[in-house]
Amino acid sequence: MKIKTEITKIHYQRNPEGKLFQFLKFCSYFYGFGSRLKNFLYDKKIIKPKKVNAFVISVGNMTTGGVGKTPLVAEIAKYLVDCGQKVAIISRGYGGRLNNKNVNLISDGIKIYYDASLAGDEPVLLAENTPNCYVFTCRNRYLASKYAVEKFGINVIILDDGFQHRKLHRDLDIVLMDSVKGFGNECLLPAGPLREGAEALERIDKFVVVSKSVNHETAEEVAKIMQDRLQIPTQVCYTEPDYVYNIKTGQRLMDGMEVTAMCAIGQPQQFYDFLKSFVVKDTKTFDDHHQYSPTDIVDITGNIITTEKDAVKLAKFDRNNIYALKLKTVIDVEKLLTK
Numbered sequence: 179m180k181i182k183t184e185i186t187k188i189h190y191q192r193n194p195e196g197k198l199f200q201f202l203k204f205c206s207y208f209y210g211f212g213s214r215l216k217n218f219l220y221d222k223k224i225i226k227p228k229k230v231n232a233f234v235i236s237v238g239n240m241t242t243g244g245v246g247k248t249p250l251v252a253e254i255a256k257y258l259v260d261c262g263q264k265v266a267i268i269s270r271g272y273g274g275r276l277n278n279k280n281v282n283l284i285s286d287g288i289k290i291y292y293d294a295s296l297a298g299d300e301p302v303l304l305a306e307n308t309p310n311c312y313v314f315t316c317r318n319r320y321l322a323s324k325y326a327v328e329k330f331g332i333n334v335i336i337l338d339d340g341f342q343h344r345k346l347h348r349d350l351d352i353v354l355m356d357s358v359k360g361f362g363n364e365c366l367l368p369a370g371p372l373r374e375g376a377e378a379l380e381r382i383d384k385f386v387v388v389s390k391s392v393n394h395e396t397a398e399e400v401a402k403i404m405q406d407r408l409q410i411p412t413q414v415c416y417t418e419p420d421y422v423y424n425i426k427t428g429q430r431l432m433d434g435m436e437v438t439a440m441c442a443i444g445q446p447q448q449f450y451d452f453l454k455s456f457v458v459k460d461t462k463t464f465d466d467h468h469q470y471s472p473t474d475i476v477d478i479t480g481n482i483i484t485t486e487k488d489a490v491k492l493a494k495f496d497r498n499n500i501y502a503l504k505l506k507t508v509i510d511v512e513k514l515l516t517k
Contacts (some may be wrong), residue, residue: 317339
C-alpha cells in the first residue's frame with residue numbers, strides 16, 4: 179500500500195494508533211510550531227498582508243484533501259459575473275507543469291490557453307465552468323492579483339484554496355468543511371489533516387458545510403452544531419449527482435450500465451458513492467492531482483466514469499468510452515457573500 183494512502187487512512191481514523199502515527203505525531207509538533215508562529219506574526223501585525231485595489235474573497239479549508247472548493251468557487255464567480263463584476267480566479271496551479279513563480283493567464287473568460295497537464299486540473303476545470311471570468315495561476319497570490327487588477331481592470335479576486343495564504347489581504351474569508359469527514363482525527367499535519375490549529379478559527383468570516391450526498395440531513399445538523407460552536411454564520415452547500423456525459427461527444431450515459439469508476443481526487447469514496455445508479459464492476463484510485471498516462475487506462479474495457487476534475491486530464495487520450503459525472507451545486511451565494 180502506498181504510504182500516502184496509509185497516511186490518509188490515519189488522518190480520518192477516530193483514534194489512530196501505531197508506530198507510524200506516533201512518528202507523524204512527533205513531526206506535527208514542528209509543523210504546528212511553524213504554523214502558529216506564522217499566524218502570530220500576522221495576527222499581531224508584525225507582518226502585514228499586502229492589499230490590491232479589488233475586493234478579495236478567499237475560499238479555502240482547514241484540512242487537506244478534496245472538500246469541494248472548486249465547485250463553490252465556480253458558483254461564486256458565475257454569480258459575480260452575472261452581477262456585472264469583472265472577476266478573476268487565482269489558483270496555485272498545483273500539479274501543472276507551468277512555472278508558477280510567474281503569473282500565468284489560463285483563461286480570459288473566452289479562450290483557454292493551456293491544457294490540464296500544463297495549468298493543473300483545477301484551473302482548467304474552473305476555466306471551463308466560468309465563462310467571462312479570468313483564471314490565473316501563480317504561487318504568489320499577491321503578485322497574480324496585482325497583475326490582474328492593473329493589466330485587466332479586475333475588481334473582484336477569488337482565491338481558490340487561499341485560507342493559509344496570508345500574504346494577501348482578503349475582504350471575506352470563506353472556509354469549507356466536509357459534512358462527513360469533518361476535521362478528521364483533529365491532529366495537525368502530518369499526523370492529521372489539519373493545516374492549522376484552533377487559532378485559525380478566529381479569521382473565518384463564513385463557514386460552509388459541504389454535503390456530498392443525496393441525503394443532506396447529516397450536513398444540516400452538522401451546520402447547526404458548527405454555527406453554535408464557532409458563532410460564525412454557517413451554510414450548507416448541497417452537492418448532488420446530476421448526470422453522466424461522454425467527454426468527447428456530450429452524449430449521456432443511461433443508468434444501469436456496467437462501468438469502471440476511476441478518479442484521482444482527495445476523497446475518492448464520496449465519488450464512488452455517487453454512482454449507485456450504475457453497475458460498478460471495478461474502481462481505480464490514484465493519488466490526488468495524478469497526471470494520467472496511456473498505461474493507466476490501456477487495460478480498461480467498457481465504459482469509464484470519472485470526475486470532471488479528472489476528465490480535463492483524460493480528454494487528451496483518443497478514447498471514446500470515457501464519461502464524466504456532472505455534479506449539481508446548490509447554495510445561496512448572495513447570502514454567502516453578504517457580511
